[in-house]
Amino acid sequence: VDHRRKSTTDDHVMSNRHGMNADKLKRRQEETQRCNNVAAGCSGLQQRDVRLQTLDSVVTAREARMDVVTEFLEALIAANIPLEKVGRPKIRNFLETRVTKGGSIPGTNALRRQIPELFEKHEAWRAAWVDSVGGGRRK
Structure with a gap:
């Protein structure tokens, strides 16, 4: 996104693509937070985001x-x-x-x-x- 012009940034924020990406990020953060709070209830896919490889x-x-x-x-x-x-x-x-x-x-x-x-x-x-x-x- 070209950030030098305010109208370009405003148009991007109002676009469907930005909204979908923001929703996806919010859901992923909520799942990660839930997995951090209750590790036993997470599926393998959710745990993969949380697990650190040693x-x-x-x-x-x-x-x-x-x-x-x-x-x-x-x-x-x-x-x-x-x-x-x-x-x-x-x-x-x-x-x-x-x-x-x-x-x-x-x-x-x-x-x-x-x-x-x-x-x-x-x-x-x-x-x-x-x-x-x-x-x-x-x-």
Whole structure:
């Protein structure tokens, strides 16, 4: 709105668009105030406006996504399923609609980059297992 001329501002304030936006803002502020007063009675949509995201919750969400990706990669490797199958539309659609956090599973190239890390974990686990059973070096 051009604020240098009073008539332009007055016309805008009298317009339907300004009235609708002002009503929408007022309703949103009332809902937020109600949610602040009684948090238990708010719907998820209303709580989303009030809830603050902390660093801990961001880290926890990232860790949960990485756990899903790692477990999925381990399952593919254990079942001897080629990583290229992840990119197929039917598989991708299934993951996004039926698996919790399935949309966070990356494509083939990103999964392939995680294999060395997974291999190192497996080798460390295997070495610890061999040592625990006494199958280490003989003297």
